[in-house]
Amino acid sequence: xxxxxxxxxxxxxxxxxxxxxxxxxxxxxxxxxxxxxxxxxxxxxxxxxxxxxxxxxxxxxxxxxxxxxxxxxxxxxxxxxxxxxxxxxxxxxxxxxxxxxxxxxxxxxxxxxxxxxxxxxxxxxxxxxxxxxxxxxxxxxxxxxxxxxxxxxxxxxxxxxxxxxxxxxxxxxxxxxxxxxxxxxxxxxxxxxxxxxxxxxxxxxxxxxxxxxxxxxxxxxxxxxxxxxxxxxxxxxxxxxxxxxxxxxxxxxxxxxxxxxxxxxxxxxxxxxxxxxxxxxxxxxxxxxxxxxxxxxxxxxxxxxxxxxxxxxxxxxxxxxxxxxxxxxxxxxxxxxxxxx
Amino acid sequence: xxxxxxxxxxxxxxxxxxxxxxxxxxxxxxxxxxxxxxxxxxxxxxxxxxxxxxxxxxxxxxxxxxxxxxxxxxxxxxxxxxxxxxxxxxxxxxxxxxxxxxxxxxxxxxxxxxxxxxxxxxxxxxxxxxxxxxxxxxxxxxxxxxxxxxxxxxxxxxxxxxxxxxxxxxxxxxxxxxxxxxxxxxxxxxxxxxxxxxxxxxxxxxxxxxxxxxxxxxxxxxxxxxxxxxxxxxxxxxxxxxxxxxxxxxxxxxxxxxxxxxxxxxxxxxxxxxxxxxxxxxxxxxxxxx
Ligand SMILES: Cc1cc2nc3c(=O)[nH]c(=O)nc-3n(C[C@H](O)[C@H](O)[C@H](O)COP(=O)(O)OP(=O)(O)OC[C@H]3O[C@@H](n4cnc5c(N)ncnc54)[C@H](O)[C@@H]3O)c2cc1C
Numbered sequence: 001x002x003x004x005x006x007x008x009x010x011x012x013x014x015x016x017x018x019x020x021x022x023x024x025x026x027x028x029x030x031x032x033x034x035x036x037x038x039x040x041x042x043x044x045x046x047x048x049x050x051x052x053x054x055x056x057x058x059x060x061x062x063x064x065x066x067x068x069x070x071x072x073x074x075x076x077x078x079x080x081x082x083x084x085x086x087x088x089x090x091x092x093x094x095x096x097x098x099x100x101x102x103x104x105x106x107x108x109x110x111x112x113x114x115x116x117x118x119x120x121x122x123x124x125x126x127x128x129x130x131x132x133x134x135x136x137x138x139x140x141x142x143x144x145x146x147x148x149x150x151x152x153x154x155x156x157x158x159x160x161x162x163x164x165x166x167x168x169x170x171x172x173x174x175x176x177x178x179x180x181x182x183x184x185x186x187x188x189x190x191x192x193x194x195x196x197x198x199x200x201x202x203x204x205x206x207x208x209x210x211x212x213x214x215x216x217x218x219x220x221x222x223x224x225x226x227x228x229x230x231x232x233x234x235x236x237x238x239x240x241x242x243x244x245x246x247x248x249x250x251x252x253x254x255x256x257x258x259x260x261x262x263x264x265x266x267x268x269x270x271x272x273x274x275x276x277x278x279x280x281x282x283x284x285x286x287x288x289x290x291x292x293x294x295x296x297x298x299x300x301x302x303x304x305x306x307x308x309x310x311x312x313x314x315x316x317x318x319x320x321x322x323x324x325x326x327x328x329x330x331x332x333x334x335x336x337x338x339x340x341x
Numbered sequence: 342x343x344x345x346x347x348x349x350x351x352x353x354x355x356x357x358x359x360x361x362x363x364x365x366x367x368x369x370x371x372x373x374x375x376x377x378x379x380x381x382x383x384x385x386x387x388x389x390x391x392x393x394x395x396x397x398x399x400x401x402x403x404x405x406x407x408x409x410x411x412x413x414x415x416x417x418x419x420x421x422x423x424x425x426x427x428x429x430x431x432x433x434x435x436x437x438x439x440x441x442x443x444x445x446x447x448x449x450x451x452x453x454x455x456x457x458x459x460x461x462x463x464x465x466x467x468x469x470x471x472x473x474x475x476x477x478x479x480x481x482x483x484x485x486x487x488x489x490x491x492x493x494x495x496x497x498x499x500x501x502x503x504x505x506x507x508x509x510x511x512x513x514x515x516x517x518x519x520x521x522x523x524x525x526x527x528x529x530x531x532x533x534x535x536x537x538x539x540x541x542x543x544x545x546x547x548x549x550x551x552x553x554x555x556x557x558x559x560x561x562x563x564x565x566x567x568x569x570x571x572x573x574x575x576x577x578x579x580x581x582x583x584x585x586x587x588x589x590x591x592x593x594x595x596x597x598x599x600x601x602x603x604x605x606x607x608x609x610x611x612x613x614x615x616x617x618x619x620x621x622x623x624x625x626x627x628x629x630x631x
Contacts, residue, residue: 246603278433
């Protein structure tokens with residue numbers, strides 16, 4: 001990795017340079033909140049955003065996407081389109097970049113998912129440092145920093161950015177689009193100061209020690225019934241989660257009934273029929289079983305395969321949940337010895 | 342490499358390039374087994390794709406009916422039967438219903454094979470005790486046929502198969518012919534007999550009284566409805582069989598079949614890639630398994 005410094009007033013140059021070659025997606029305001037959306041003008045970018053309603057995963061795995069189009073008569077696939085639109089995701093915080101890397105494990109290991117892979121390979125990631133806001137608990141999982149998974153990463157030093165360059169494409173891009181300069185010892189010192197300030201600003205991070213083990217040890221704990229009695233099974237937590245990847249597959253027929261498209265759509269393990277099989281048997285008929293499964297998978301199932309928990313502490317689920325269920329609450333209950341919340 | 346090998350390799354790469362893509366397969370034979378279950382024989386149409394399709398007993402395919410959807414179905418035929426695969430399918434809903442309305446010569450989609458099957462090679466040289474309940478015979482049938490085709494490589498082979506009623510016994514004609522063979526110790530039982538039934542009556546677990554097991558050299562294989570596993574495993578354990586020599590095959594909801602869609606979670610594993618066949622040592626350490 002090498003480093004450059006870019007003056008802040010150069011930012012529009014960078015964004016315009018990118019926009020000439022890529023579809024630029026970044027945080028913009030929507031009412032009182034922020035969303036990742038196409039940026040048509042650099043002034044729209046809100047690099048002071050705290051978090052976005054939806055995580056960036058929708059740009060790699062859209063809520064609905066076509067897997068193939070088919071002909072019914074002879075079961076032939078007549079079209080398979082991979083989205084290779086050159087894109088830049090601009091201004092991702094470390095939690096979201098870490099989230100993408102957790103998705104990569106699922107979609108790029110074992111059987112490769114060609115749809116995810118095509119988008120991932122066509123997308124540049126420009127990271128951006130942040131300051132903890134209320135609800136962040138990335139530090140508890142070690143996802144507060146990110147050392148790879150981006151092309152370039154901007155750290156805000158007030159009047160300038162300290163730019164970490166990870167990839168050849170990132171380096172070329174900087175060269176082509178914007179004027180930067182070599183870092184000086186003062187820049188590095190300031191970078192370190194900002195990083196320490198960031199670390200010192202975290203408050204009340206949950207104690208995540210032994211969480212995977214506790215999930216097994218307290219598998220039959222009454223807390224699950226209690227959480228289940230609150231959960232609305234609405235699936236909002238899954239939709240806003242940067243690492244929830246479950247999906248359903250559906251066929252849509254054209255009116256003539258001869259051709260159609262097979263689509264995948266976001267799904268949630270909290271929906272009642274998620275684990276239902278033929279003859280009405282449901283492996284997770286109760287809401288308690290479904291809530292428990294969500295946490296069990298994220299903090300133990302995934303870990304058993306990839307040695308990381310499937311949560312980056314972004315806090316989006318906590319804002320989305322109408323029943324006040326979120327990882328902090330669940331972890332606290334587990335640590336407290338369960339029983340009641 | 343010679344041109345055929347190159348072509349085969351290309352076909353193999355194609356097969357794996359997009360695991361979501363079903364390949365056209367022709368229905369070459371349809372045998373009604375019961376009111377609800379039918380045996381379909383299928384042949385992948387593309388020669389190279391067909392040659393590249395290799396599977397193990399216990400693995401499954403996704404059957405694709407474009408416009409309706411897909412269903413995971415165990416392969417019932419043995420890997421030793423080449424060029425064709427057989428699926429024993431219960432009419433249980435949209436996809437399986439649509440398949441039942443198809444005729445010989447019609448084309449459907451297939452993808453796979455997926456999952457981890459039974460440890461056939463490891464089982465060789467040993468006795469095998471197979472226990473099926475209802476439709477659970479479907480994946481076990483592949484193993485049974487495979488053992489049949491290489492019978493001299495196995496010791497004693499015992500099959501215990503329970504059904505609800507005589508009309509629901511799958512592969513009844515074949516099993517009827519096997520009753521008098523001395524190289525397969527076959528016991529069929531039903532919950533509700535009728536006047537024609539001369540086999541056993543009662544749960545499949547009752548049959549254990551009649552089997553002699555040498556625990557040190559026996560492998561167990563179990564497939565059936567979710568409630569059955571616990572009781573059958575207990576019988577095998579009571580015979581002294583070690584947990585890691587007992588294999589169970591699980592059914593779960595599935596969409597993709599290869600570890601992405603998340604539907605088939607069993608505890609911390611996925612039935613599609615970590616199973617559907619697990620040994621009991623793994624299964625007893627899996628939440629939600631049995
Ligand atoms: C590894 C594996 C092997 C199987 N082997 C066989 C077999 O050899 N023979 C056989 O007849 N059946 C087998 N099944 C069960 C078969 O997959 C389901 O009966 C079938 O998917 C139902 O689909 P459908 O569209 O006909 O029904 P639907 O109309 O979709 O639904 C009917 C019922 O099936 C449930 N269901 C829907 N989709 C699935 C799914 N993908 N998996 C499980 N349940 C589902 C629904 O919740 C509903 O309760 C197997 C399942 C698995 C996981």
